[in-house]
Amino acid sequence: xxxxxxxxxxxxxxxxxxxxxxxxxxxxxxxxxxxxxxxxxxxxxxxxxxxxxxxxxxxxxxxxxxxxxxxxxxxxxxxxxxxxxxxxxxxxxxxxxxxxxxxxxxxxxxxxxxxxxxxxxxxxxxxxxxxxxxxxxxxxxxxxxxxxxxxxxxxxxxxxxxxxxxxxxxxxxxxxxxxxxxxxxxxxxxxxxxxxxxxxxxxxxxxxxxxxxxxxxxxxx
Numbered sequence: 001x002x003x004x005x006x007x008x009x010x011x012x013x014x015x016x017x018x019x020x021x022x023x024x025x026x027x028x029x030x031x032x033x034x035x036x037x038x039x040x041x042x043x044x045x046x047x048x049x050x051x052x053x054x055x056x057x058x059x060x061x062x063x064x065x066x067x068x069x070x071x072x073x074x075x076x077x078x079x080x081x082x083x084x085x086x087x088x089x090x091x092x093x094x095x096x097x098x099x100x101x102x103x104x105x106x107x108x109x110x111x112x113x114x115x116x117x118x119x120x121x122x123x124x125x126x127x128x129x130x131x132x133x134x135x136x137x138x139x140x141x142x143x144x145x146x147x148x149x150x151x152x153x154x155x156x157x158x159x160x161x162x163x164x165x166x167x168x169x170x171x172x173x174x175x176x177x178x179x180x181x182x183x184x185x186x187x188x189x190x191x192x193x194x195x196x197x198x199x200x201x202x203x204x205x206x207x208x209x210x211x212x213x214x215x216x217x218x219x220x221x
Contacts, residue, residue: 003117003211004028009035010209010216011079011115017045020072022105023059024080025052025098028115028211032079037062049075051105052098053166069105078109082116082201083128085208089221090182094131094199097156097165103197103204112205118212125182129173131156131199132189139170142194149188151176169196 001009008031015021015036023033033055040046040063049069050056059066069075080102082091091114093099106112132153134142139155146153152175156163162170179185182200189198208219 001214004115005031005211006214006216007115007117007209007211008032010211010218011113012036012039014077014079014111014113014207015039015044015046019046019076020067020074021046021048022075022078022080022109022112023048023050023055023064024078024102024105025055026081026096028081028117029079030058032115033058033064034062037064040064047072049105051080051101052096054096055098069108072108075105075109077111077113078106079113079115080106082114082120082208083199084122084125085114085116085120086122086125089203089205089208090125091201091205092125092128092130092199093201094133094171095128097131097163097171099131099199100133100165100167100169100197103201106201106204111207113207113209114205115209116211118210121210124178125200126176126179129175130179132172132174133165133167133169133196133198134172134194135196136168136170138194139172142192143172145192146172146174167196
């Protein structure tokens with residue numbers, strides 16, 4: 001069993017019948033969702049909120065009952081992946097393009113668990129490009145402002161065309177190298193007109209499950 005599967009399946013131990021679950025997006029939480037699907041077939045009673053079209057498709061194929069985030073007052077537990085996580089449980093997310101939905105769901109949750117393989121644990125954030133979801137309208141101006149700040153921005157592209165999120169927005173990836181002051185960068189991006197959301201998730205998760213050396217380590221902040 002690989003590290004991603006170890007972490008993803010370990011998180012299912014935190015799922016209880018009657019919960020409203022947030023289902024993240026990505027290659028590690030994939031294993032979580034598949035395992036939840038098995039439990040649903042065996043009688044587990046839960047409802048789930050999806051963070052992407054890809055997760056919705058997977059959950060529906062497994063018979064997991066889905067509800068809109070607008071139909072629930074809160075979410076009991078969200079399980080999601082991350083692209084980088086530091087020792088303070090700050091993270092970069094959005095490599096899969098679902099950062100906006102993921103953050104909305106996470107912030108509506110009573111508990112958040114991230115599942116990662118050992119390579120995602122870092123001393124300092126920033127080696128992985130930081131995704132910033134921006135509106136199409138005026139995105140070139142946002143790009144210029146980010147460049148002026150020295151953040152090395154680049155519009156994410158697929159087959160030569162700008163990548164589109166599930167909301168129909170673009171993503172600008174910031175190739176920073178090291179994020180020295182994540183809280184300040186968080187505030188800067190939040191205040192920038194044209195930015196829909198960004199992939200800095202600061203102290204959002206209470207638990208990180210790391211697949212490593214044939215086991216899954218449960219870390220709590």
